[in-house]
Amino acid sequence: MTADTPRQESRDRTASGPPIATGAAPERAREPWPDIGPGGAPWTLMYHSVDEAPEDPYQLTVTPARFARQMAWLQRRGLRGVAIAELLAAHAIGRAAGLVGLTFDDGYADLPGQVLPVLERYGFTATAYVVAGRLGSHNTWDADAPRKPLMSREQVRAVARRGLEIGSHGLNHRPLRGLPPEQLALETGRSRELLEDLLERPVTGFCYPYGALDRQAVAAVRDSGYSHAVAIDHCDLTGRWALPRCYVGERDGAGRLCAKRARHRVRAWRRADRGSMA
Numbered sequence: 001m002t003a004d005t006p007r008q009e010s011r012d013r014t015a016s017g018p019p020i021a022t023g024a025a026p027e028r029a030r031e032p033w034p035d036i037g038p039g040g041a042p043w044t045l046m047y048h049s050v051d052e053a054p055e056d057p058y059q060l061t062v063t064p065a066r067f068a069r070q071m072a073w074l075q076r077r078g079l080r081g082v083a084i085a086e087l088l089a090a091h092a093i094g095r096a097a098g099l100v101g102l103t104f105d106d107g108y109a110d111l112p113g114q115v116l117p118v119l120e121r122y123g124f125t126a127t128a129y130v131v132a133g134r135l136g137s138h139n140t141w142d143a144d145a146p147r148k149p150l151m152s153r154e155q156v157r158a159v160a161r162r163g164l165e166i167g168s169h170g171l172n173h174r175p176l177r178g179l180p181p182e183q184l185a186l187e188t189g190r191s192r193e194l195l196e197d198l199l200e201r202p203v204t205g206f207c208y209p210y211g212a213l214d215r216q217a218v219a220a221v222r223d224s225g226y227s228h229a230v231a232i233d234h235c236d237l238t239g240r241w242a243l244p245r246c247y248v249g250e251r252d253g254a255g256r257l258c259a260k261r262a263r264h265r266v267r268a269w270r271r272a273d274r275g276s277m278a
Contacts, residue, residue, distance in 0.1 A: 047067075130150070
């Protein structure tokens with residue numbers, strides 16, 4: 001986990017198993033994961049909540065004013081925020097220059113009022129990853145944080161109608177690493193079924209809660225019918241079903257965003273170089 005993602009870092013210490021599973025694994029889990037093309041993964045930003053938050057122990061909330069400035073910075077740099085499905089489709093044909101992925105984890109209820117108007121102002125889109133078994137509830141998985149409401153079923157349908165891609169963030173926001181096969185199937189496959197029933201359209205993207213994954217988790221996501229998935233860090237499993245993302249928080253102004261973009265490029269180039277030498 002990265003140093004600037006406090007919740008992922010603290011929750012990761014409680015997840016079972018190492019980042020890369022060891023021991024015997026199903027044959028499909030030993031297959032190489034498809035690459036994502038020359039140059040590595042395109043730059044993708046990871047948000048959670050956009051709201052006023054006097055208490056924010058995990059640093060998951062960006063104020064509306066800061067978020068608006070961050071989106072304005074992207075536009076000034078000639079970048080357009082897009083959903084992950086659009087980003088990968090453009091990347092596959094060499095037309096992702098000028099695009100940056102925008103993702104919002106957990107499906108907080110502030111998204112329709114605080115996020116969508118800003119995205120629409122700039123002509124941006126994004127992907128919202130919602131917890132299929134907790135729609136209309138609260139962030140009960142954050143035991144030490146203030147309760148924040150999650151989007152209801154109707155709110156999820158409404159933001160999808162306004163152009164946001166909806167992806168699964170699992171059934172109950174459980175870290176997938178180390179889960180037995182039947183639990184992996186619920187968190188990946190069952191969550192997708194529920195969201196497709198709700199939206200009456202395919203749901204093709206997944207987001208690993210806490211960024212916790214191993215080979216079995218990636219295989220379960222792929223075999224559940226998702227065409228792509230996002231994680232957090234660059235790792236040995238990076239690929240179409242484990243795309244790295246860049247955490248964005250309240251402290252991230254223009255200078256820090258420039259530095260994070262440069263760091264992503266260096267990591268992507270290093271990974272591409274290792275792949276070319278393999």
